[in-house]
Amino acid sequence: MTVRGLKEALDLSAFALPEGDRDVRGGYAGDLLSWVMGRAREGDAWLTIMSNANIVAVATLADVSCILLCEGVEPDKGVAGLAAEKGINLLGSGRSVFELSALVKELL
Amino acid sequence: MAETLKFHYDVDGDNFTSAGAASVEVKRKLRQLGLDAETIRRVSIAMYEGEINMVVHARGGSADVYVDKDGITIILADRGPGIPDIDLAMQEGYSTAPDNIRALGFGAGMGLPNMKRYTDEMKIDTVLGQGTTVTMKVFIHPANV
Numbered sequence: 001m002t003v004r005g006l007k008e009a010l011d012l013s014a015f016a017l018p019e020g021d022r023d024v025r026g027g028y029a030g031d032l033l034s035w036v037m038g039r040a041r042e043g044d045a046w047l048t049i050m051s052n053a054n055i056v057a058v059a060t061l062a063d064v065s066c067i068l069l070c071e072g073v074e075p076d077k078g079v080a081g082l083a084a085e086k087g088i089n090l091l092g093s094g095r096s097v098f099e100l101s102a103l104v105k106e107l108l
Numbered sequence: 109m110a111e112t113l114k115f116h117y118d119v120d121g122d123n124f125t126s127a128g129a130a131s132v133e134v135k136r137k138l139r140q141l142g143l144d145a146e147t148i149r150r151v152s153i154a155m156y157e158g159e160i161n162m163v164v165h166a167r168g169g170s171a172d173v174y175v176d177k178d179g180i181t182i183i184l185a186d187r188g189p190g191i192p193d194i195d196l197a198m199q200e201g202y203s204t205a206p207d208n209i210r211a212l213g214f215g216a217g218m219g220l221p222n223m224k225r226y227t228d229e230m231k232i233d234t235v236l237g238q239g240t241t242v243t244m245k246v247f248i249h250p251a252n253v
């Protein structure tokens with residue numbers, strides 16, 4: 001499923017969607033950046049509540065297909081623009097990390 | 109690659125927002141060179157962790173990356189406080205990062221362990237009060253080319 005497909009299916013809000021056609025291959029949930037760097041796989045959807053600019057660099061380096069901000073968290077000022085500029089899909093949901101993980105897993 | 113390619117970056121110690129920029133740039137270069145995804149991934153993880161450590165623990169530093177046919181060498185040098193006990197620092201979960209840094213998602217104490225895990229060679233030279241130099245090497249495995 002593509003990131004855009006995920007957005008439609010789960011009614012996610014799009015803060016930045018520069019690469020909507022990217023394939024979502026799996027998922028990883030976590031807020032500690034070193035864990036995400038070391039464990040997330042290429043193409044994963046990354047579920048987190050971290051909203052600062054550093055998530056864009058981590059998403060780029062870990063090569064995840066999108067960042068999903070959970071619990072209604074919004075990106076910090078300037079982060080959506082940065083994500084768009086760097087080609088990182090940044091979406092949001094009011095659901096908890098647990099709930100959204102389960103829903104994403106069901107769709108893949 | 110007939111010759112060695114060299115890249116140099118200054119890593120700003122005051123700017124958490126741009127932290128990781130050198131690693132992102134190196135990743136882009138390695139992609140252009142057509143290196144395999146797994147090698148690029150290992151270099152990205154190791155260099156990012158080292159770059160963040162210089163920003164968080166040592167007020168910045170410099171990054172030099174050398175690429176030749178055998179592999180990628182990353183040298184991260186800073187003039188920070190040095191590491192008093194390397195064995196302790198290498199332990200998973202050990203971190204001296206302050207709360208404001210942890211709030212950003214750093215300080216899991218997994219940086220040095222990740223660097224070790226994702227590289228083929230890693231050496232730490234550190235002198236208290238003078239600085240730390242971390243040298244890492246990732247071999248390009250023939251099977252991955």
Ligand SMILES: Nc1ncnc2c1ncn2[C@@H]1O[C@H](COP(=O)(O)OP(=O)(O)O)[C@@H](O)[C@H]1O
Binds near residue numbers: 219
């Ligand atoms: N370049 C450095 N200069 C000084 N101290 C460092 C440096 N890199 C790592 N350290 C020390 O080693 C500890 C462990 O590093 P690391 O495993 O990356 O965890 P973290 O960065 O999450 O604290 C740090 O908390 C810090 O005390």
Ligand SMILES: [Mg+2]
Binds near residue numbers: 157160220
């Ligand atoms: Mg670290």
